[in-house]
Amino acid sequence: MSRVRVRNLTKVFGKRTQQALEMVKEGKSKQEILEQTGATVGVHNVSFDVEDGEIFVIMGLSGSGKSTLVRLINRLIEPTSGSVYINEDDVSKMSKDELRQVRRTKVNMVFQNFGLFPKRTVLENAEYGLEIRGVGKKERQQKAEQALDNSGLLSYKDQYPEQLSGGMQQRVGLARALANDSEILLMDEAFSALDPLIRRDMQDDLLELQEKVQKIIIFITHDLNEALRIGNRIALMRDGKIMQIGTGEEILTNPANDFVREFTEDVDRSKVLTAENIMEPALTINVETEGPNVALQRMRKEEVSMLLAVDRKRDLKGSLTAESALDARKNEKKITEVLDKNVQKISKDALVTDIFDLIYNSPTPLAVMNENDRLIGVVVRGSVIGAMTDKTEGTAEKEGVNIDA
Template sequence: MSKVKVEHLTKIFGKKQQQALAMMKEHKSKTEILEKTGATVGVYDANFEVNEGEIFVIMGLSGSGKSTLIRLLNRLIDPTDGEIYIDGEDIAKMNKESLQEVRRNKINMVFQSFALFPHRTILENTELGLEIRGVAKDERRKKAEQALENSSLIAFKDQYPEQLSGGMQQRVGLARALANNPEILLMDEAFSALDPLIRREMQDELLDLQENVKKTIIFITHDLNEALRIGDRIALMKDGQIMQIGTGEEILTNPANQYVRDFVEDVDRSKVLTAQNIMEPAITMNIEADGPNVALNRMRKEGVSMLLAVDRKRKLKGSLTALKALEARKEQLPLKEVIDKNVKKIPQDMLVTDIFDVIKDAEAPLAVVDDKDKLLGVVIRGSVIEALAQTGDKEVEFVG
């Protein structure tokens, strides 16, 4: 379900905006418009939807328009043209009072700077938004404490910002935003000022927190690895335009144009691609219907010495080797008595870089299953080697 919908959203800075807008509708480039009118296009005819409960990442290099775009979404700046729908209401056309109501109840923003008041305790900083809204003291304290509890900061509620690390201060900023219980959270380069290790920890905490709060999050970053790590979908921008929208896997495996291709060229795909991306069809036998002769015939036909055993619903039950099938035929045993139930299996969303540690010592392909143990396919060594080809070190270790 769409929570935010943007249609033909445009922001032009400077004079001759209408002339610039007309040129933009004729598909003139940002550079051509600047040369002709002196106006700068900050956001160029943006169109996208953000689903309820997803983390939607907007990313691009400096000057790409990503920060301008996020400020348009809560009208910190007004659009030159286009619509911004939140729950079906166009906030681009709202008056000041209606917009204020949306900001109070539906949208909150977390900036790169922590913006904590040094003379206020952590709890008092977290209460700030509720205090501005006029929420009663007891109620706002209860909500602030719950937000700090969710962010694992409740033990620090009586301390002051200077007593906390940069990462913890940013968590306070996030807790303050969540205390208002917004439906939509806008995060503008929220982790960019943090050290790499703390930044990764904050990414983990955001993902863990999202499991509990299920907010609609629009996250701005210039870091592709960060976008790939936390985003359900990513919008990649250049010169105010959205170049491509998709999952990390879609953008890496099917870039929309040369700019996107160049942008993602150096990304380690093993940290994005999953088992589902590299798996192959599994050769199986139905343990509820097939006997040893059927199993042996299938092995001969497929040129393999092992089958995966599934039931009628393709739920994985084990594996069957040719030797065990011959034993079952000789002793007239049902196949379920000779299958090996200790099959190495992996979830469909396991990253290739993690699959390596499982498959390097495996004697057979890995079974890929969903959360109900339904067999989806198999991962073989060759597929992992190919996916790891760009990382070098692991490939050498693997084949050596």
């Protein structure tokens, strides 16, 4: 069961709510609805789930409804209809006291403007959420110091916010949210006010912290590159509706509609697509059961001059050229005796931009390995060039030593 479940969530600002919703169903634009009813559709019929340990990014342009949506999750904005479940509790039906408890213990929000108290030290700022929960001084100090340590800020604990850079202030805001030990972090444009270099550092910090704490993070941004960099999944919004939910790779390679396609067309895909996205099936020979005659027959049939050699478990043993197979047959050698064991291996998660130099200097395809170090495919030069030029179909090169499938 997902820890956060959003179901049919809708928010219409204004009085003529029902008329506005009917116009939405008729396909009217936000501007048309505003002109005819005076109501503004902030979010319409949004549903999604977020899992433990996931960074779920909600993104869109200004006016898309993303900031309204994140405020509906912790009911800073009251929904017109729909439900938000945290575990099995429906936030939309909670009393004020229940909601206050959820905000104090389960959901924390990190804003763009940091929200630090200027007259409190870094440690005192990090303790604040625990303080209002009534946690004792010794315990809250211990938790706050641990959060600051995780964020690389412990040595600054006695300084004041004005003594820190903007990026460090944002780290304190993040540490404060983590110190509260909430299950869920809502981050609304948390890094957008930072300059590009600090912003990238903060993205790195967030990813590193998430490795340690494994929270549910719902992150709002208007920056597609930021969304692609940090999001496990992305929800792309327009006019209060979700256009598509998926991984960055899914959204780039299989856009749901023209809006998504146009929105993502300027993205550098080489920094998002991985070896798994562009790999081809590997033509192989099993060194435990097959010999040089089988290898040569397979090469003739597939019109290639090299195979990758594996065992029954798909462990990679090396590469076998036609010349080596002929030598093995002529001199009655085992395939294992003539293999070239210097095959370049890459992880299935390797980015295309990182693969380019490897494939450029490699006389053979790159062997793509899964998390168990088993062969799952190959990357050829043409596929990398195609991905980097956004022409992913029909670009594989027929090179003498390449394995084409």
